[in-house]
Amino acid sequence: MIREFFYLQKSDRKVILTLLVVIVVALGVIFLTGGENDESNALTPADTLKKESQRDSSRRRPYYHRDTVYVRTKVIYRDRPARDHSYRQRQASEPRDSFVPRYPVKIRETEHVVLNTADTTALMTVPGIGSYYARQIVRYGERLGGYVSVDQLDEIEDFPLESKKYLVVQDARPHKLNVNKLSLNELKRHPYINFYQAKAITDYRRLHGPLQSLNDLRLSKDFPKEAIDRLTPYVEY
Secondary structure: OHHHHHHOOHHHHHHHHHHHHHHHHHHHHHHHHHHHHHHHHHOOHHHHHHHHHHHHHHHHOOOOOHHHHHHHHHHHHHHHHHHHHHHHHHHHHOOOOOOOOOOOOOOOOOOOEEOOOOOHHHHOOOOOOOHHHHHHHHHHHHHHOOOOOHHHHHHOOOOOHHHHHHEEOOOOOOOOEEOOOOOHHHHOOOOOOOHHHHHHHHHHHHHHOOOOOHHHHOOOOOOOHHHHHHHHHHEEO
16 A cells, blocks of 8 residues: 555645644644543542642642641740740739849948959949949059059049049058069069069169168169159068
């Protein structure tokens, strides 16, 4: 039959090929659409609605594990009312005047704070002194080895002078430096001894032996009378 096909005229062959193509396309369309129709016919109306609802729900929100959501919801439900309830009970039981003030209450003019024993909290009760100057007072006192006079606060930069009247020094026992044993570097750590004064002390020890008094250094240009008087409470021999 195939051999007879080639003996036909060219126009007849075209017609036959066209018909074959149409038949193949029609069969392909029927095959493709027929599977979907069979599936839709096999589903009941309830199954169709369930399938459509599942598709819609999957588009609307992401999937979360059911157990995770349940556990989180349960924790929030149980814990939050308990915390709120305990807070209300505690708030109702506390007296109105039991709150802690945000800032320390300042002392009156007739009250005083002992300089060498006060910490930063006590110092902040002094009018004019906040956290910055309270820390500066403590740090400078540690460097000195203790205060021997309230006037030493003038050596702190920009210290509020009106606050001095609220501070007192009682039973001053400053830490003393043994000027005959300490090295140059150890001596110059004190606020009242600079490098040149420490060098004058070590040079005197090397040339004349141990110091008996700071007056032994009175001939040195680095130790005027004011420097000797200021340093005297802090040295020993």
